[in-house]
Amino acid sequence: MRPFADDAFHAGNSVLGRYLDALVAALSGIDAGEVATYIPQLGRADPSDFGIAIVTADGRLYRAGTWDRAVTIQSVSKPFMYGQALTELGRERVLASVGVEPTGERFNSIVLDEQHNRAFNPMVNSGAIVTASLLTRATAEAGAADMLDLFSRLAGRRLDIDAEVFRSEDETGHRNRAIAWLMLNSGMIEPEPDMVLDLYFRQCSVLVNCADLAAMACTLATLGRQPMTGDQVFSPEVTRDVLSVMTTCGMYDYAGQWLYDVGLPAKSGVSGMIMAVVPGQIGLAVYSPKLDAVGNSVRGIEVCRTFARDFGLHTCTSALDPAAAIRRIYGARDVHSLRQRTGAEREVLAAVGDAFAAIELTGPLYFAAAERVASEASRQARVAGTVVLDFRRVESIDAAALDLLSRIPGLLGSAGSRVLMTEIPDRLAARLGAALAAQGGEDALGTPTTEAALEAFEDGVLGAARVSGRADAMRLDQAELFSGLDPQDIVLLENAAASFSYAPGTHIITQGEAALAFYVVARGVVSITIPVAEGTRRISAVGPGQAFGELAMLDGGLRSANAVASGPVVCHAFAIDQIREIAERRPRAYATILGNLARSLSDRLRAANVQIGTFE
Amino acid sequence: MRPFADDAFHAGNSVLGRYLDALVAALSGIDAGEVATYIPQLGRADPSDFGIAIVTADGRLYRAGTWDRAVTIQSVSKPFMYGQALTELGRERVLASVGVEPTGERFNSIVLDEQHNRAFNPMVNSGAIVTASLLTRATAEAGAADMLDLFSRLAGRRLDIDAEVFRSEDETGHRNRAIAWLMLNSGMIEPEPDMVLDLYFRQCSVLVNCADLAAMACTLATLGRQPMTGDQVFSPEVTRDVLSVMTTCGMYDYAGQWLYDVGLPAKSGVSGMIMAVVPGQIGLAVYSPKLDAVGNSVRGIEVCRTFARDFGLHTCTSALDPAAAIRRIYGARDVHSLRQRTGAEREVLAAVGDAFAAIELTGPLYFAAAERVASEASRQARVAGTVVLDFRRVESIDAAALDLLSRIPGLLGSAGSRVLMTEIPDRLAARLGAALAAQGGEDALGTPTTEAALEAFEDGVLGAARVSGRADAMRLDQAELFSGLDPQDIVLLENAAASFSYAPGTHIITQGEAALAFYVVARGVVSITIPVAEGTRRISAVGPGQAFGELAMLDGGLRSANAVASGPVVCHAFAIDQIREIAERRPRAYATILGNLARSLSDRLRAANVQIGTFE
Incomplete structure (x- = not known):
């Protein structure tokens, strides 16, 4: 069973599957053309056969009609052998033997490019025979085995040769034999022509159905990576060269x-058979055996024409939208670090929001997208001293984009702004790091997360403004939760408090435990985290004068989050039992505390709503 | 002053501007080739001149070297006249006079396509003269004026003709005159050859610099829409045809x-001059007057080759990522409507979260992206009875995507799932509506917002589960805020409460007013809104048994949001003064109320944090 993605065999029930069914029905009436008869086996094809298959870049198959009829691949084999020759021998060696210019002649023309002493292009028989000559092995069997391995990798399943067709081609391919001897005569091919023709006739005799061929075509659409198996059969460069020649010489x-x-x-x-490639999107294969005067399937041409018209798939139109590369831009004014700040701190931060800008990138970054990013980063840097480029949603970066992006830190740095590249996915880290290093911009990778960059920026601003409480001087009457209490209530609380020191990383609270106490931070920072699929996620952080675990006052119950010491931490702990005692004795003081708690929750809720508004 | 986007003239300080500077420096050493001399004015060109300009799809200009040297456009005029002929006369008429096959001959070849009695293609002189013949007007002046208008629209500024070059071409263009008479002889052109040649020589004499030509090229890159002015000069179909012929016959x-x-x-x-087009991305123009043997600028070719290699801009590679079309998928489990729900309601909703799925789409929707959306919608519909496709971030929908998307509601509807298309941007509404109507799927547009779809889904679930409070029976002891109070406290509150009815749309609370009371909903739904740039934004909604304006208990102060009756509403209102009195007399009851308030805020904060996690 081939490894198509899950929708594959439900495709008849899909939007595209139904379209293909309708296309087969609509074009079945076309009856022009003649079935090829130059070897008897081709002449036996059922002229009413008509199948279509499409494979998408993520490996979904759609098919209609007699898509599963296995027939010999014939000349559709030529682009793949050309790709393999480029892979094994390189562009220069291959171009010495076969050019890339269309001939204006028939596919079995015997005309050669005398000026360069080579075949005109690899899509006509002469060029394909030269290409086969470059891929012969010590024995005919070895050559055939390697060829079959290649085609099987492209199709994503094991393919076979139709032995009868091969024998028949071998026995009746006189014109191709003539071409081969002519080329040997001109020094265009080197190995013994019979060996070359053996491979050539075998490659033409490989059996494929439309699904196989659509998968092979899709491998060319996705820069050489087989869409179901993920096998990188050809490099992107080789794939591009194959597609170029198909564009000018394929038909x-x-x-x-x-x-x-x-x-x-x-x-x-x-x-x-006809295969067509929509770069980046799909591979298409059509089978219908009646051919027009130049040797193309009549219905096949019509399917390609209709499909390209209906779906606007022409190579010269592009659906790219560079603006889509920027998902959103926000400042320190719109989004705050998870670190909870006091009212005075929030006021200071609100006033300097423009000095920090985060640009979230998304999707594949290609030339025009990266150009847009560079331009936007420059625009932000006119005001912002820190510009963060957040890569968490970047799918891929091509060479063009990598080159442009790696130059940004140096360029904006010389104009006085600091560029940080954060949230780099593992699969991109090595290439981006190397590109930055080449431009002397590796400092841009010094802060791994946007959250850390934002918190550091806030800390810098608050440090300069000297509004943050001095940790070593925190008294309980400075705690937000206890604001507005009478001195005698503060004394009660001081008597109830126990002071604890925690080493970095200590779990002060663990999710799921009974909630028996709450805490006020005296020194250091405590992170509030919750478990998520990939580990834990930091949802908040509190510093001196701020409380955590205080919802225990409301419910008791179980802890809904962890509290972890981010560094050395000192806390005042309050047992819920004792607080309840104070509440009984001093209900007004308790109401003040609950009012403070509600106010803090309300502030955080408002900030969360702003953030949701920014994120939407 | 041309209307380039704001970065235009700072381009030398940009990443791409610096790249172009380096490219000019690196390739200036190339000195091969000869300046054309067939008319004296061309021979006077400074052979050391070397300029490059790029215009991006959003109208930014980058340039280097002698990019502002104005020279005559010569044969680079041909694609634009061809586009105009297609626009005025249609494909069929134009194809009758000029084909689309490359010739393999020199540009000034006199060979014609005898088989079809037409010129081979519009990029060689014979084909361009035929094209000009299709665009002649009653007078030479009128033809020239229309041509100059066209070129000016393409460039985005007023262009002129170099009169001296025109006269010289006119006097010395004997070979072109011979071609014209030959074609008249074969019936390939109709008007008087001198009129045709007058237009042809004038079109070749239009003065452009690299920025003009890059803007003209970019108009072809962006499907015929001029990138700075937004003028749709050619249709997307005409533009595609022009690019097709440039691809096979341009060089x-x-x-x-x-x-x-x-x-x-x-x-x-x-x-x-050479212009090159990266579909969807940029227009590129290079000027360097020394030509190779076939008439192409030597350095120009090298710039195109280097640029395409460095930046991976080949037409056969695609940076499209269909997966990027789906921004996120969420269920009723992850994101809740803004309607606040009671604890019992939340439990019911948590259990049926999979029955609702929202798929947020983003960017331009083209064929493969729409196929991915259709496939994902089908996958979600296996479990979800309601599938929402949220279009708020969709930039554009091409014909292929429109066709596929419009079939989704019918297909999934027949399998038992309801598809809703929400948040349709105005610019897309008419086309999407028409496409859906053609498929009988217009019901998909019945719910305009995702929020409304989600709230309706929740209401349906809660109605079926019969957990929602019956509005007509709401007593104060059922209010969340008063949960856990003694009966005697409830009596106190009942005495303090005043009951009000509000007509739909009434502002019960207005942002910025003094906060003197809070409310508990007895019947109906109240929306909480805040002012935003585009009007107001609904941030929450409360129903029977829920409170609003209750933060007034904490601060008094000013209202931070509006409360608006969504329909007919009945509320119990409590003056803050009276509540403070109760708080003095019954501090324990007040602490219970504040505890309830804090618990509700805490629940909402937790939900907001989940939503932020989902949105990030």
Whole structure:
């Protein structure tokens, strides 16, 4: 069973599956053309056969009609062998033997590029025979085995050769034999022509159905990575070269009109198969054996034409929207660090919000997207001393984007702004690090999270403004929770409090435990965390004068979060029992404390609502 | 002054501007080629001139070197005249006179497509003369004026003709005159050849600098919409046809190699200008007057090659990521409507969260993105009875995506799930509505907001579970805020309460007013709103048994939000003065009320934190 994604075999019930069914029904009436007969096996094809398959970049299959009829691949094999030759021998060596110019001649033309002593291009028979000559092995069997391995990797399942078709091609391919000997005569090929032709005839005899061929086409759409198996069969560079040649030379003497009408890299074969590639999106395969005068499947051409028209898939139109690369931009005014701040601190921070800007990037970063990011970063840096580029939602960065992005820290740094690149996904870290290092910009990676960058920025502002409470001097009457109490109530609380010191990382509170006490921080910072799928998530942090675990006053019950010492921490702890005692004796004081608690919750709720508004 | 976006003239200080400066410096050493001399004015060009300009899809200009040298556009005019002919006469008429196949001949070849009695393609002189013949007017002046208007719209500023070059072309263009007469002889052109050649020589004599030409190229990159002015000069279909012909025929007898090496639609001119188009991204123009043997600027070719290689801009590679179309998916479990629910209601809702799924879409929706959306909607519909597609962040929907999306409601409806399309931006509403109507799916637009869909879903679930309080029976001891009070305290409160009825839309509380009372809803729903840039934003809603304005108990002070009757509403109002009196007399009861308030705030804060986690 091939590893298609889960929707694969429900595809008939899908939007696209139904479209393909309708397309088969609509075009089945076309009856023009003739089934190829140059070898007897092709002549036996059922002229009414008509199948279509599409494979998407994430490996979903859609199919209609006789999509599962296995026929020989014929000339559709040529782009794949060309890709393999480029992979094994490199561009320069291959270009020496076969060019990339369309010929304007028939596919089995015997005309060669005399000026460069090479075949015109790898999509005509002469060029394909040269390509096969570059891939022969010590024995015919080894060559055939490697070829079959390659095609199987491209299709995502084991393929086989139709032995009868191979024998028939081998026995009747006189014209191809003539081409091969002519090229040997001109020094265009080196190995013994029979070996070369053996491989060439075998590659044409590989059996594929539309799903196989659509998967092979999709491997070219996704820069050489097989969409179901993830196997990187060709490099992106090789894939691009293969698609280039398919674009200009894939449809025989029809190149300009094909690009004009359909606009997709494609390749047809004499068995009636056509494959077409929508770069980045899908591979398409059609099978219908009746051919037009130049050897392309009549219905196949019509499917490609209709599909490209209905779905606007032409290579010269682009759906890219560089603006989509920037998900949102926010300042320290809109989003605060998880560190809870006092009222005085919040006022100071509100006044300097523009000095910090975070730009959240998303999706794949390609040239125009990165250009937009660079431009936006420059714009923000006119006001902001710290510009954060948050990469957490970046899918991929291509070479163009990497180059542009790596230059940003240096450029804005020389203009006085600090650029931090945060939340780098593991899969991107090495490439981004190397690119930054090449530009002397590795400092941009010094702060791993946006949260840390935001908290550090706030701390810097508050330190400069000297509004933050001095930790070593925290008295209980300075605690937010106890604000407005009479001195005698403060004394009661001081008598009830027990002071504890915690080493960094200590779990002061653990989620799920009974809530028997609450705490006021005297020194240090305590992180409030909750368990999530990937570990724990910090949802808040409290510092000197602020309380945690205080909801225990309301319910008792169980702890809903952890409290962990971020560094060395000193806390005043209050047993709930004792607080209840004080509440009984001093109900007004208790109401003041609850009022303070409600006010703090209300402030935090308001900040959370602002943040939700910013995030939406 | 041309209307470039704000960064335009700071471009030298930008990442890309610096790259271009470096590129000019690196390639200035290339000195091969010869300046064209077939008319004397071209021969006077300074061979050391070398300029580059780029215009991005959102109208930013980057430039380097002698980018502002104005020279005649020459053959780079051909694609634009071809686009205008397609616009005025349609594809069929134009194709009757000029084909789309590359010739393999020189640009000034006299060879014609005898088989179809037409010129081979509009990028060689014969085809361009035919194209000009289709655009002649009653007088030479009128033809020239229309042509200049067109070029000016493409460039985004007023352009002029170099009269001296025009006269010189007119006097010395014997070969072009011969081509024109030959075509008249074959019936390929109709108007008087001198009129046609007058227009042709004038179009070649329009003065442009690199910034003009990059803007013109960018108009082709952005489907015919001028990037600075927003003027839709060509339709997307015409633009695509122009780019197709540029791809195969733009670089003279070099088509295959050009697509292989650079892979961008491009056009060169004998004055040393080259323009290249990166569909969806940028327009590029290079000026350097020394030409190679086939008539292309030597440094220009090298700039295109280097730029395409450095930045991976080949047409056959795509940076599209269909997965990016889905911003997030959430259920009723993760995100709640703004309607506040009681503890019992929350428990019921938590148990049915999977029955509702919202899929937030983002960016431009093109074929593969819409296919991904359709597939994800089907997957969600296996469990969810209501599937919301939220369009608020959708930039654009192309024809392919529109077709696929409009089929989703019918397909999933027949499988028993309801699809709602919400938050449709105004600019998309008409097209989406028409497409849905064509599929009988207009019901999908019945609920305009995701919030309304979510609240309706919750109401349905709660109605079925019969847990929601019956509004007509609400007693004060059922109010959340008064939970746990003694009966005698309830009596005190009942005595303090005044009952009011409000018509729909009444502002019960207005932001900024003094907070003198709080309210408990007896019947109906009250929306809590805050002013935002675009009007007001609903941040919460409360129903029977729930309180609003209760923070007044803590501070007095001013209202931070509005409270508006969503329908007919009955409330119990409590003056803060009276509550303070009760607090004095019954401090324990007051502490209970504050405890209830703190618990409610704590619940809402926890929900807000979950939502922030979901949104991030």
